[in-house]
Amino acid sequence: MTGPEPHPAQAPAPSLPHRAGRVWAHVGQPFHEDACDFLVIGAGRMGAACALYLRQLAPGRSLLLVEEGGLPNEEGATILAPGVWTAHDIPAGYGAQAEWTREQLLGALGSGKALEVETRPLVELFPPGTDAFPDLLPTPDALASAPDALALLDPARLPLARTDPRALTYRPGSVSLLAAQQAISLGAGLLLNTRAELVPGGVRLHRLTVTNTHQIVVHETRQVRAGVVIVAAGAAGPLLVEQGLGLHTRHGRAYRQFPRLNLPSGPHTPALRTGGLTLRPQNGGYTLVPAIHHRDPHGYQPGGGSLTGVPTGLRREVLEDLVGLMDAVPALAGGGLELGRSSADVPGAWLALPGGRPDAPPQAEELAPGLHLLLGGPLADTLGLAAAHGLAAHLARLG
Template identity: 50%
Template sequence: MTRRAGQVYAHVGQAFAPQPYDVVVLGAGRMGSLAAHVLMWQRPDLKLLLLDKGGLPNEEGATILAPGLWTMLDVPEDRRAQADFTRRLIVGELSVEEGGLGTGGPHDAPTVQRDLVELLSDREDGSVSINEIAGLPADLIDSTHLSHARVHPDALTYSPAALTIRAAQSAVRAGADLMLNVEARPTPNGVYLSRLSVANTHQIIVHETHQLEAGQVIVAAGAAGPSLVEEALGLVTHHSRAYRQLPRLNVPTNERTPIIRACGLTLRPNAGGFTVIPRVHHRDPHGYAPTGGKLSGVPVGLRRETLEDILAALDALPALATEALELGRSLIDVPAAWLALPAGGWPMYQQLSERHWLLLGGEKADVVGAAVARELAAALRLTGA
C-alpha cells in the first residue's frame, strides 16, 4: 500500500493539531531537507516534521546563496567517498532505489560540468601557459601577473536551492509533514513552535504556539544552529559562523567558461556572469549586526574584508576595477548570508543528547553535504530501526 503524501503547512490559516513525531528537523535548508529525504527513503513509516522559519528554501538563509560549486580539488582522501556520493546525487546518477533525487526540472538552474582553472603567477608542476586555456573571458586577466594555470577537470556548478527543494518535496511525497513560516527551538522532550504571520505594517508576529513531543530532534538551522542549542538546551558547542558576501562580476560567461581560482578568490560562472566568492577569513563575534559602513563618506555595501580581497586582486584581475563589478550602494545590493563554520571546517553532525543532534554544512557543504546528511540519518536512533 502506497503511503499518502505528508501535509504542507505554508501559512497560519492552515489549522495544525499537535501530535508526537518520531523525528523533527529544525531547518529546511540543504542539510535539513537532505536528512529528511534520506530518513523518509530509509523509513517511510516514520512520522517526520520538517520546519523552517521562512520559505523553501529560506530566502534569508545561506542555502539560497550557496555558490553551488563541486570539485574534488582540496578534498582529503578520507573525504573522497563523501564527495563522490554528493556528486552522484547532484548530477542524478543515483537511482530512486539508491536514495537519489533524479535530475533537475526544466525550470531549475542547470547543473553544468566545467573545468576548474587555477591561475598562477609563474610556472609550477602540472601547469601550462595561460594562452593554452580555452574559455577564459577576454580582458578578465592580466597575463603579466597570471601567466600559467593548472586545470582540474570534472568540476561542476549547480543550484543548492533547487537540490533542497527536490529533497524536501521527496520527503513530503514519502509522508513527511512540512511547516514553513515557523520559529522553532528544541526542548528536552521535543520542540516548541511559534507559527509566524505578517501584520499590515510588515511586522512579523507570533500567531500561535505549540509544544511537540519528538523522539529525535535534528537541529539543521545553519549558522544559527550552535547558538540555538546552547540557548535552548544549555549545551556548549565549539562551532562558529561568518558573514560572507558574494559580489557579482558582469563579465560574459557561457556553459564552456571554466571556474576560476586566482588571488584567493573563486569566480563561479553564474547566469551569464561570475559570482565572486571570497575566502572566509575569521569568525565573526556573536551578536555582530552587518552594516554597509562608509568608505570616504560614501555608503557602501561591501565589508572591509571583502573589499580588501578585491583590492588585492585588481592588478591580476583588472575586470574587478571596472563597472562590471557590482559593489552596491547599500548592504542589500550585495548578496550575503551568515555561514556556519563547523569545528574542523567540514560538514558534520554531532550528537548532543539521547534525543538531540546538530547538523552543520558550512562552506564545504557543496562538496560533501549530501553524504554527511545521509550519515546522520543512518546514525539516528529510531525505534524499530
C-alpha cells in the first residue's frame, strides 16, 4: 500500500437502501456500541473520506468514525490546510490519482453536492537563469491580468514564471464535513468529542466533557472490538500506534504555521509560489504557506522567534524563509505581514510527514493484521482523496 495505486474507478452508488447512521455529539447521548467491522480514528479529510468510500464500497459492513474534537476539528491540520490542488505538486507516477482527486473535488466527492471549489490559476515564479521547465514565461506576461499579485514582487528578481491554469483552491475542512455527512447518510456512526486509545483487537474510547471550570475530563470509557482499525489522525496517528501497541513507525511530523498577509486580493488573483512559499488568495488577502524543509524532532514544542530583537509569533524557521524572500517579494517586508507576539497569535498545526519526508505523497500502510495507518501529509491537497479511496478499495476487496 506504499506505492501508487491504479487509477481509482468512481465509487459505485450503493445498490440497497441504507438506514442513516447516528451521531453521538456529546456525553448526554448514551453510547452502547461494543463492536464494528471498521473503526476509523480521525474525522479529518483523510479519515472522513475513507469512511465515505468504505460505506460506498462495503455497504454491508458496519463502520464507526471517531473524532476527538468537533467536526471539523478546529485544532487539526485539515481545517488549516492550504487547499491548493495543482499539477505542479504531482510526483512521477501519480498523475491518475491526482486527476481523480480533482474530479472528486469538483463533483463534491461524487455526490454532485455544492462545495466551494474555485478554479484559480497557480503561478510559480523563478529567479534569473532558471531553465528547468520548458514552458516558462516572462513574469509580467504571466501576471498581466493580475496587477494586485504583480505588485507584491520584484519582477527583476523573479523574471520567469510558469502557470497551472487548472489549479483549484478549496477548503479541506468543508471536504471533511461533507464526506462525514455523506458517510452518515449511508449508515456510518460518528462519535465526536472522544479520545481513542489503541488496544489489541480494537479501541478504548474515552468520551470527553467540559466541567463548569472549563476543564476537559473523561466522562466515561468504553472498549469497542473492531475487525479493522484505520488510524487517520494526522500527525498524532503514528504516536497513537506507538503508545497504544508499541509498534514503531518510520513517519515524522512537522509544525506548519500559516501567517496572514493583509494586502488586497480579488476573486481572479492567482495563487503564487516562489522559493517553496505559497501565497494563497483568501478572504481578501493572502494566507502564506511556508515550505517544509525537514521533520521536527520528537519532543519539540513550537515557539516564536525574534526579528531585530523583537519577539514574534513566527517560529525561527518561518522567519528565516520569509527574510530570505523579502528582496524578491518586497510585500513580505511591509506592514501587511502579521507577525504576532507569540506562536499563539499565528495559526499553526502539526502535519504528518509520511516516511518522515516533506515531499512524500499520502500513504496507507498496514502495520499489523487489521491495523492500517492512513497519512495525508504535505501533498494531501492534490492526492489525499485518491489515497483514502485506495485504502477503502483494498479493504473492500478483502471482504
